[in-house]
Amino acid sequence: MTQRYDLVVIGGGPAGYTAAVRASRLGMKTACIERSSRLGGVCLNVGCIPSKALLDSSEIYELARLRMKTHGVLAKEIQLDLAEAMKRKEAVVAELTGQVRRLLESNRVDIVQGDARLISANHVEVSTESGAVSLEAGFVLLAIGSRPIELSQLPIDGKTVVDSTGALSFDAVPKHLAVIGAGAIGLELGSVWRRYGAEVTVIEMLPQVVPNLDGQISRTLKRILSKQGMQFLLKTKVLSADVRPEEVTLHLDEEGRPGSLTVDKVLVAVGRIPNTDGPGLSEIGVQIDPKTRRIVADSRLQTSVKGVFAAGDLVPGPMLAHKAMAEGIAAVEAMTGIEPDLSDDLIPSVIYTDPEVASVGHSEEWLKNQGIAYISGVFPYGGNGRAWCAGETDGLAKVIAHAKTDRLLGIHLIGPRASDIIAECVMAMRMGASAEELASTVHAHPTFSEALMEAAGIAGATRKAKAQPKS
Ligand code: NAI
Numbered sequence: 364m365t366q367r368y369d370l371v372v373i374g375g376g377p378a379g380y381t382a383a384v385r386a387s388r389l390g391m392k393t394a395c396i397e398r399s400s401r402l403g404g405v406c407l408n409v410g411c412i413p414s415k416a417l418l419d420s421s422e423i424y425e426l427a428r429l430r431m432k433t434h435g436v437l438a439k440e441i442q443l444d445l446a447e448a449m450k451r452k453e454a455v456v457a458e459l460t461g462q463v464r465r466l467l468e469s470n471r472v473d474i475v476q477g478d479a480r481l482i483s484a485n486h487v488e489v490s491t492e493s494g495a496v497s498l499e500a501g502f503v504l505l506a507i508g509s510r511p512i513e514l515s516q517l518p519i520d521g522k523t524v525v526d527s528t529g530a531l532s533f534d535a536v537p538k539h540l541a542v543i544g545a546g547a548i549g550l551e552l553g554s555v556w557r558r559y560g561a562e563v564t565v566i567e568m569l570p571q572v573v574p575n576l577d578g579q580i581s582r583t584l585k586r587i588l589s590k591q592g593m594q595f596l597l598k599t600k601v602l603s604a605d606v607r608p609e610e611v612t613l614h615l616d617e618e619g620r621p622g623s624l625t626v627d628k629v630l631v632a633v634g635r636i637p638n639t640d641g642p643g644l645s646e647i648g649v650q651i652d653p654k655t656r657r658i659v660a661d662s663r664l665q666t667s668v669k670g671v672f673a674a675g676d677l678v679p680g681p682m683l684a685h686k687a688m689a690e691g692i693a694a695v696e697a698m699t700g701i702e703p704d705l706s707d708d709l710i711p712s713v714i715y716t717d718p719e720v721a722s723v724g725h726s727e728e729w730l731k732n733q734g735i736a737y738i739s740g741v742f743p744y745g746g747n748g749r750a751w752c753a754g755e756t757d758g759l760a761k762v763i764a765h766a767k768t769d770r771l772l773g774i775h776l777i778g779p780r781a782s783d784i785i786a787e788c789v790m791a792m793r794m795g796a797s798a799e800e801l802a803s804t805v806h807a808h809p810t811f812s813e814a815l816m817e818a819a820g821i822a823g824a825t826r827k828a829k830a831q832p833k834s
Contacts, residue, residue: 364497366473368394370698371487371500373479373642376404377684378675379506380463382691387470389699394498395472396479396489401456402463404508406684409528412459414551416452417531418715421558424448425717433754443559445536452531481643484670502670502698505644505658506691509635509676514543517604517631523611524604527552530630537561537628541613543601545572547714548632550588554716557593564594564624566601566615573714577726577775579741579761584720584777587757591717596622604629637677647671655679662705663697664690672698680707711789713782718744718758721785724773724792727763736766738829740798740822744778747817748809755779760814762822764798769826771796776815784812798822 370386372379375397383395401408427441467474475498477491487503489496511526513519519526525533530540530552536559542549545567557563565572571581572588572595585595598618605612611629615622639651639658650659650667658666658673665672672694675687686707693703714720730737744750744758758778764771774788791801801819806812 365499366394366496367499368392368473369501370394370504370695371396371479371498371502372504372506373481373487374404374506374508374675375399375402375463375467375474376506376508376675376687377406378508378687378691379404379504380467380691381688382504382506382674382695383467383472384470385692386695386698387472389695391501391695391698393472394475394500395467396475396477396487396498398476398478400476401460402467402474403456403460406687407460407463408456409531411684413452413456413531414527414548414555415715416455417448417555418551420448420451421555422717425558430754443536445534445559449532449534479642481647481649481671483647484668500670502672504691504694505649505666505671505673505677506675506687507638507641507677508687509637509682511631512634512636514601514631514633517543517601517606517613517629519631520606523606523608523627524629524631526631530556530628530632533628537626539564539626540628540630541566541611541624541626542630542632544631544633545569545574545595545597546632546634547573547712549630550584550593550714550716552630552632553593554588554591557591561628562594563592564596564626566596566599566613566624568598568600570598572597573720575726576720577722577761577773578728579759580720580722580726580775580777583759584714584716587718587777588716596624635676635682639677649673652679663703664694665697681710681712683710683712686710709789709793711785713785715782718755718778719781720775720777721781721788722773722775723785723789724771725763726773726775730763730772735772737763737772738766738798738822738826739763740818740820740825742814742817742821744811744814747811747814749811749813750779752809753779760818762798762801762815762818764819764822764826766826766829769797769799769823771798771801774815778811778814780811784815787812788815798826 369391372395386393477489487498539562542553542565600616612625674690676682711723745756750756761775763773798819806816
């Protein structure tokens with residue numbers, strides 16, 4: 364029997380479930396197909412949410428061990444109960460994936476559990492536990508995400524060599540964890556296990572951590588994480604590995620010199636690839652960029668096949684849950700004739716280390732490369748009253764604006780609550796604000812966000828000073 368829908372969404376992650384809800388609210392009869400019994404995709408099940416749950420738990424552990432006494436709180440015996448932290452993480456995931464299911468149900472989205480395959484632009488077949496189901500679709504939205512990249516010299520075995528999923532579920536603290544890749548996943552999960560007591564060595568082939576970050580922020584992050592005890596081998600490649608049941612020896616090329624490192628666990632976090640080899644995409648003619656393996660889509664997120672749209676990690680841009688959600692909504696609205704208003708330049712990114720890193724817009728290096736004249740203002744958290752009260756004075760706020768127009772071009776924060784303060788920065792940039800407007804916006808005192816205001820003021824003052832005729 365064939366069921367008919369206005370929209371069939373394939374994938375129940377952030378792009379898919381957000382799109383399904385919006386479509387239903389816009390009056391479209393909608394189905395959302397998801398293979399797993401739990402909705403929410405990588406983000407909720409084995410990504411953003413469980414990693415933040417463990418980051419928060421491990422931060423409390425470190426706070427209790429190292430910083431509580433500076434606030435006059437004395438505790439005799441601080442102990443780690445890793446099983447309890449894992450149980451809590453599971454409970455958070457169960458709660459939030461349950462909330463997504465209830466959200467879809469209350470918005471009358473039909474949830475179909477099974478493996479979807481595109482037969483044509485209007486026909487999706489799902490193999491479910493109770494047999495094949497055929498869905499006819501006015502529109503199809505592809506939202507099947509991405510998966511971790513594997514290294515051929517270091518295949519994931521789920522025990523000693525793990526990907527991010529495995530590193531969220533170790534049942535004991537590793538003695539020595541090697542992390543391959545100094546991206547967001549490597550630094551966040553590396554931080555979790557370092558706080559819990561593991562020796563952590565991060566191996567990165569490029570000369571800086573989180574290579575696409577503004578250089579000054581990246582250097583500051585590396586300095587702070589090193590001070591916390593994380594070790595870094597930059598410009599280093601893993602040539603081969605001897606994997607034994609209890610340990611792994613990595614054979615390295617450290618800036619041209621041979622080296623080796625023996626550890627009991629390895630986390631491979633070298634990026635993700637989109638699932639574009641998935642169910643029937645190329646068979647029905649969905650164009651895929653052979654270089655990036657991303658789906659080629661127009662500004663409305665429609666693929667080369669009319670009526671088939673794509674959102675999230677499948678299409679170009681940063682692989683981030685909030686970008687996927689925004690695209691899911693934009694794609695659905697585009698189906699109903701609303702033009703999307705999306706810009707990758709205005710997608711914030713956050714790394715949940717301690718301190719947090721958050722940025723939006725362009726880095727200094729990018730602007731230099733493009734030959735765009737800019738000025739920047741930097742304000743250290745050491746000059747921020749609230750940071751002293753909290754005892755979190757390491758880090759800086761950096762505001763970059765156009766040298767002539769003063770329009771904001773990029774904002775980069777490394778400091779407490781950067782993940783929340785960045786929202787204001789995205790809004791300012793979206794409204795086309797200038798550094799001066801940001802600087803003259805009254806910020807509550809004492810707050811961490813005053814560092815942002817101060818940095819904007821320094822950028823504005825620098826621009827004015829440069830504009831003064833020299834006497
Ligand atoms: P990534 O692309 O952010 O970083 C991977 C790092 O590995 C890069 O620095 C790269 O130079 C390095 N690398 C690649 N191959 C290597 C090799 N053979 N040896 C040594 N280093 C190597 O990827 P990551 O951290 O795996 O994250 C995947 C995606 O998930 C990213 O798009 C990331 O933005 C997203 N994500 C976002 C988070 C957040 O917003 N807080 C948290 C976790 C993931």
